[in-house]
Amino acid sequence: MNTAYPHLLEPLDLGFTQLRNRVLMGSMHIGLEDKARDFDKLAAFFAARAKGGVALAVTGGFSPNREGWLYPFASKLSSKREVGPHRDVTSAVHEAGGKIALQILHAGRYSYHPLSVSASAVKSPINPFKPRAMSERGIRSTIADYARCAVLAREAGYDGVEIMGSEGYLINQFTAPRVNRRDDGWGGPIENRARFAVEIVKAVREAVGPDFIIIFRLSMLDLVEGGNTWDEVLFQAKAIEAAGATMINTGIGWHEARVPTIVTSVPRAAFGFVPEKLRPEVSIPVIAVNRINTPEIAEDLLARGACDMVSLARPLLADPEFVNKAARGGAQDINTCIACNQACLDHTFALKRASCLVNPYAAYETELVRKPAEVVKQVAVVGAGPAGMTAAVELAERGHQVTLFERGKAVGGQFRLAARIPGKEEFTETLRYYTRRLDTLGVTVRLGVEVDIEMLTDFDEVILASGVTGRVPAIPGIDHPSVLQYAEAIEQSERVGPRVAVIGAGGIGFDVSELLSSAESTALDPAAWYAEWGVNPAIDSAGGIAAKATPASPRQIWLLQRKKESLGKGLGKTSGWVHRSSLRDRGVHMIGGVHYERIDDEGLHIVVGDEPRTLAVDSVVVCAGQLSDRSLEDPLREGGIPFHVVGGAHEAAELDAKRAIRQATEIALKV
Structure with a gap:
């Protein structure tokens, strides 16, 4: 065992059972939980993480009753007839040497259906359905439903349950004044508001006995108006411990909070101070969460006493072998989570199966299967952006002899540009990972090479990943000295003047x-x-929120688009609001419905509605889309050389690394 991470790899004794290390796989709704026919895939998904060294995994949320469904016919465990498929999951994890807990999640007013209930009849700003206030009988019945769900989980072979008491779901709706407006024994002072959570833990412990893990996910930092004070959080933690919880997991923020908590622009381990403040106050293990994506970060939190375990969710989508690689001294080989949300949370909220941008095998373990090549081929990959790097690595993993050509001075393509954007520094980890894999697998990398057809005639097959070029819109004066293409502006931002217009408000325009x-x-x-x-790290304000102090922009910026719809509509569902809010706070002018007239020494002339305007800018940055570079396609076809087109070269619309990496993987598995 590697000694670089002694705290991370140390077993955790829970008395009646022992966890093999300090890594908990945090709950994520994958989209395989809702139908029994998908449980074989769910089993393979969790088994891969257990084989990779995870001590204890937590499933996506299962409701204890119909009212708590996230949406109609979503995941639920409330009767014996639903137990069977779960045994496939628990058996697979146990055979791989891990343990697994089922998360019990009642969505409350976040339930996307008309049967929703809550502490009070207060509608969520992110849900069109207004909940019913629960009656005394309904509360008692729901507590019993939690206990029954836990018993069924034990029958299904789970080692424990996690009771979801955070993120603004039902239990959190009882604990926080934001939603709980009751004046009976379940509302008012914290002793009453916490009662629902405490009674649930007591009922579950009584039902499952002493030798079953009960994790309670406690909202320690609500990050909303009407959230709990630290004293109220502390009261809940101690009461939940006394009620029989085995561990307390940290919950940060509600889904409706206007503070980002897990996107890539959130600093690593930004919320480690929260469990660190709680841990001395309780005697059961405390788990740290959010943006812990390297063994070094995890080790630091554990070593300094901030927590007893670390919860990794998306990092284990990105690399199921995270723990094993750290244990054998191969942390540099970890495919690091970049917290982009594009294939995981964005998929979840769109009711699609979650996966991972940098690891499309995630949740597709039974469908994407890498096998050694039956016939070893000489394969050329043209272009070393995300698609080209992926194709080269996957081909080499299968045993093919691969040469990767890149016209630039370094691999990375559009990803290398993205890594320069503030808040996207994590993207350099993907470049580091691919560079390492290319070297380890013996891929021949030729940089600074403009490929022509003569260079490809000796290869058995070619992967054309030649990427894109920036589209130049037909605006009079587009060749004016003040105009820069987006790549120039990103690589040479010092050339951009103090007043700037950005043409195009897609992802690149926002970046x-x-x-x-x-x-x-x-x-x-x-x-x-x-x-x-507006996060208060002292946690001496309700909800842990404070007034924002947004840094001023060094430039005056106009972000423009032709479409009349709101800007940023096409950005990621779970991250787009962060970008829009950030730019608004910095005073960026965002204007839709723009007609571009011309560019000259006076600036950019536009028409908005019927109103002509002249933006007296020093620079105009063009982010008006891309065109696929397929210049080698016809020569390859004429030369009779088998080829495949992937990534931006295949489809330039809305540059999409998720699509590029998955497409390259699928093709490389077939060569």
Whole structure:
């Protein structure tokens, strides 16, 4: 065992059972939980993480009754006839040497259906359905439903349950004044508001006995108006411990909070101070969460006494072998989670199966299967962006002899540009991972090479991953000296003047505006990030929120688009609001419905509605889309050389690394 992470790899004794290390796989709804026919895939998913060294995994949330469904016919465990498929999951995890707990989640007013209930009839701002206030009888019945769900989980072979008491779900709706407006024994002072949570833990413990793990996920930092004070959080923690919980997991923020908690611009381990404050106050293990994506970060939290375990969720999507690699001294080989949310949470909230941008095998373990090549081929990959790097690595993993050509001076393509954006520094980890894999697998990498057809004639097959070029819109004056393409603006931001217009408000337009409006990246400075987003690290205010102190933009920026719809509509569902809020706070002017007239020495001439305007800008940055570079396609076809087109070269619309990496993987598995 590697000694670089002694605290991370140390077993945790829970008295009646022992966990083999300090890594808990946090709950994520994968989209395989809702139908019994998908449980074989769910079993393979969790088994891969157990084989990878995870001590204890927690499933996505299962409701204890119909009212608690996230949406109609979503995951639920409330009767014996639902137990059977779960045994496939628990058996697979146990055979792989791990343990697994079922999360019991009642969505309360977050339930997307008309049967929803809550502490009070207070509608959520993110849900069209208004809940019914629960009656005394309904409360008692729901407590019994939690206990029955836990018993069924034990019958299904689970080692424990996690009771979801955070993120603004039902239990949290009882504990926080934001939703709980009751004047009976379940509302008012914290002793009453916490009663629902405490009674649930007591009922579950009585039902399952002493030798069963009960994790309670406690909302320690609500990050909303009407949230709990620290004294109220502390009261809950002690009462839940006394009621019979085995461990307390940290919950950060409600889904409706206007503070980002897990996106890539959140500093690593930004919320480690929260469990660190609680841990001395209770005698049961405390678990730290959110943006813990390297063994070094996890080890530091454990070593300094901030927690007893670390919860990794998305990092184990990105690399199921995270723990094993750390244990054998191969942390540099970990495929690091970049917290982009594009294939995981964005999929979950769109009711799609979750996966991972940097690891498309995640949740597709039974469908994407890498096998050694039956015939070893000489394969050329043209272009070393995300698609090209992925294809090269996957082909080499299968035993093919691969040469990777790149016209630039380094691998990475559009990903290398993205890594320069403040808040996207994590993208450098993917470049580091791929560079390492290319070297380890013996891929021949040729940089600074403009490939022509003569260079490809000796290869058995070619993967054309030649990427994109920026689209130049037909605006009079587009060749004016003040105009830069987005790649130039990102790589040479010092050339951009103090007043700038950004043409195009897709993902790249927002990225460019983020770069140009940031004096420095708060993602690398937790104190500055707390100030920017109004987080109170002293936790001496209700909900842990404070007034924002957004840093001023060093430039005056206009972000423009032709469409009349709101800007940023096409951004990620779980991260787009962060980008929009960030730019608004910095004073970026966001204008839709723009017609571009011309560019000249006076600036950019536009028409908005019927109103002509001249933006007296020093620079105009063009982010108006891309065109696929398929210049080698016809020569390859004419030369009779088998080829496949992937990534931006295949489809340039809305550059999508998720699609590019998955497509390259699927093709590489077939060559």
